[in-house]
Amino acid sequence: MNGRFVRVAERGRKTFKIMIDGVACDAAQGDTVxxxxxxxxxxxRDSEFGDGRRAGFCLMGACQxxxxxxxxxxxxxxxxxPAAPGMSLVTRLSEAKECVWPRA
Incomplete structure (x- = not known):
């Protein structure tokens, strides 16, 4: 996969695997999801409101x-x-299960 962020520092932290949309990816200790x-x-993720893919906005917990x-x-x-070993994340609405909002 090709990421938007490039790690330029702290490359020595231990890494672990998480699943993103069914694909194994690396995360480092101390990373947020x-x-x-x-x-x-x-x-x-996909926007729930139909305006395409999203990449976060404020990166600090204010914008939702x-x-x-x-x-x-x-x-x-x-x-x-915090990212944790073994996490399995879904970023596509079509793949998300129970807690999708808004409900149709």
Whole structure:
């Protein structure tokens, strides 16, 4: 995958695998979900409002633009949730399960 973020410092941190849309990707200790996502892919999620892919906006928890889904359908705020080994994330609405909002 081709990420939007490029890690230029702190390259010595231990890494672990997370799944993003069914593809194994690396995350580093201390990464938020947002950093882990954007280090591996170009966008964080689909917009629920039909305006395409989103990449986060404020990167600090104020704008609400970085919500993604765990594989079980739980919503996570990517910019404030720590990445953890074995996480399985979904960034596409068509793949998200139970907790998709708004409901049709």
């Amino acid at each position: 947002l950093v882990a996502l954007l280090s591996s892919v170009r966008a964080v 633009d970085c919500w993604v889904w765990a594989e079980d359908g739980t919503r996570l705020r990517a910019c404030t949730t």
